[in-house]
Amino acid sequence: MLKFEDRFAAWNNLGTHLTRFLSNLDEPQTGWNEELMRVVNTDVHHNGWFDKSEVLHALGEWAKALSEESLSTWVEKYPRSSFEPTTSKVVGIVMAGNIPLVGLHDLLTITLTGHVAKVKMSSDDARLLPILLKQLGPLNEQIEIVERLKDIDAVIATGSDNTARYFEHYFGKYPNIIRKNRKSVAVLKGDEDPSTIEELGKDIFRYFGLGCRNVSKLYLPADFDLNRIFEAWLPYQEVVQNNKYANNYDYHRALFLLDRETFLENGFVVLKEGERMSTPVSVIHYERYSDIDTVVRQLEEKADSIQCVVGNVSSEKLAVVPFGESQSPKLWDYADGVDTVTFLSTI
Template identity: 50%
Template sequence: MFFSDHRIDAVSNLGAFLRSVASGAPAPEGLEDLAEALRVAATKSLRHNGWFTEANVYHALASWGEALTKKNLLAWRDREGGTREVNRHRVGIVMAGNIPLVGLHDFLSIFLSGHFAVVKMSSDDEALMPVLATVLLRQDPLFEGDWVFVDQLNDMGAVIATGSDNTARYFEYYFGKYPNIIRKNRTSLALLDGSESDEELVALGSDIFQYFGLGCRNVGHLLAPADFDIQRVFANIVDWSDVVNNNKYGNNYDYYRALFLLNQEDFLENGFVIVRENEELHTPVGILHVSRYQTKEQAADKIAQWGEKLQCVVGHGHIPFGKAQQPELWDYADGVNTMAFLTNL
């Protein structure tokens, strides 16, 4: 059953569980052992993956807890046309591992749609998801027949795969014969108009640095008026200076700083991010590109040209500053409606 009340209740209870663990509050009754299991899994994941800090993992748990409320889930169902019968299929998921629980939306979409999930987790993020699946099982043991975790995908009728431009070619070769959603590299930008308040630029810091900028919804490029003073951004992102103390981030920052100095390239820096005037949309970790526009029409043309390379745009008239990593449940990755895809199998 597509978006059944029973499954919505289960997922909203999962949201309550995540909120309790993220906030340190007592776990819902009967889930105390799983709260401890999730804390252990969080510790394991940050020891295994140098990009997964405790702050980032618990931020992900809190964000999902805030998203998975009964109200949000019912609104999501309404947007997708309500409850109905579906022909059940086995749907493979190839999960990415760039940020904690980045594959949870695909997993829950398949669960809520009534299909069976064949889950290939990323080796960079394989400790958290099984605990969340067990939380669902505690609410109804029959859910055990709704998914399986595997090392290699096989015996499925459709595929949702997330990776890079390089892995997308592999996915298209192996999974092209199935109905599929194959996601490639995307990034996000902030469109500045010069009227931003200091508070908005402070919020922009989280759009840039949350998860060390590794998410497709992280801002790596600023599209700014010709006369915009980039020092305004520097002055308002100082609270994120600690990112450079992460070994992986710090090594990346030091490498590109040395490379640009060696090549005598112009850049600005503040000790934890390097800013370059550059038209390239995609940026390495620790680098922020700035390109300029003269008119609003020119800015709109640039955004249109980047098209499928963009995940989202932050700024006035777009996603509010500070909200890039807080999408609604119906803000589908790459603009492809996952639920519509699953409904039409």
């Protein structure tokens, strides 16, 4: 097992290489950069949601997260013993594939805390990770990519509500973190300027809305003019150039027309009044309110099904993030609010 300092340096090295790669996208690529660029350019042919711009955004977020400053800030929140276990355990990871590299945080945490990771990748996102691992050097001794998880001491599995039942059946006997469906919402007060509402568009359209941190429902003041939203979101109209997104948009728009349901649309997104937080791709629900404190209390009652709340509100029970930053989480912004470093120190 590598010393903690070497494990830390390996991940920081990957961050450095990603930063250099992203700083020279217009230059001729060779070696590892060329291999990574090939996947960035062609991943959309293997997963229609993984457009080049979305993959590059994910790599950019990881370049920032793996900087020395970011890693140090995260690590310093814990005692050193959290990263130097008496006995290393084997931890299985079942990765999701809804957005690029969504399972990388679990791998980082397991290896940095001194454990061994057995990784079951999603077939939807199986091309980027093997290339990134090449920059981890000797740390790869703590990582094994497998088709089936066995001979493990604990497991971290991410999926839907349906797959969670499967995970609980097969992995319930191990110490585990099993993540289910969660959605994110935004609360607007009505005094937001156009640039702030445009920033909200990042929380909605990044990764085509497929992430659990993507906003799928808006809470709006009773007198809020929806045209303000459509005007501010025009810079995101290119999402409809993605075939899979466009098919979803056309399908749900046609369905609402056939059912004579009331909705508003602007050619690339549908706004529909509704209570549900979960919506199909290209559809955003909204709900009007008269008292913002009541909205916050209602959301706090549903905290177990909410990943984050975008907006300028206060709550000790909810993960509140500024407009435009839901898909730029820090290393200590844990999925489902479950601290994986603390979990791994207990196995």
